[in-house]
Amino acid sequence: AQSVTQLGSHVSVSEGALVLLRCNYSSSVPPYLFWYVQYPNQGLQLLLKYTTGATLVKGINGFEAEFKKSETSFHLTKPSAHMSDAAEYFCAAVNTGGFKTIFGAGTRLFVKA
């Protein structure tokens, strides 16, 4: 069964520093991959998704993620963190031909001034 692993339940960076949030999936057949962000007391919002084609996907708010089949990874990055990026981030996967979205446990990002 598909599983999604996010390394690090909490990540802390300084404002202006690189943000790197890690995500790995388990299936041998690459799924469709998503990153969502959840701000306090709000619903999840899609940041970006990978379906087919270019492996480097650009999303909203300056985030991007790269799909690496050889590493079964879909890490999320942002070159320069902003205070407003503080939130919880979820990586998710959907197997091709399926509808069940499997979410990782989430990574809470803290941004220090």
Place this chain on the structure above:
Amino acid sequence: GAGVSQSPSNKVTEKGKDVELRCDPISGHTALYWYRQSLGQGLEFLIYFQGNSAPDKSGLPSDRFSAERTGGSVSTLTIQRTQQEDSAVYLCASSLVAEEVETQYFGPGTRLLVL
């Protein structure tokens, strides 16, 4: 336009009581999903609807959980004889169609506390 709305936003109930959680999807979205987010855990898929039918109910945790959708719009998640372990945030999402690549739009959730 209006997003996904859920009601109530918070619900406190006593163990053994039944609760109903409501989800109002984005107008025109044919697919609707329910998830549960427990403290310190990720989101757990519960059920999805394509129109009024639910092809996959395997995510429902027990037979105390049921969901229905009428008129291809509003959905209700019902938990009977609530238990303390049912305490969680219940999230609803909708998408234009039920396809794997479709973006799901999430509501703010219903926070359920079972005492």
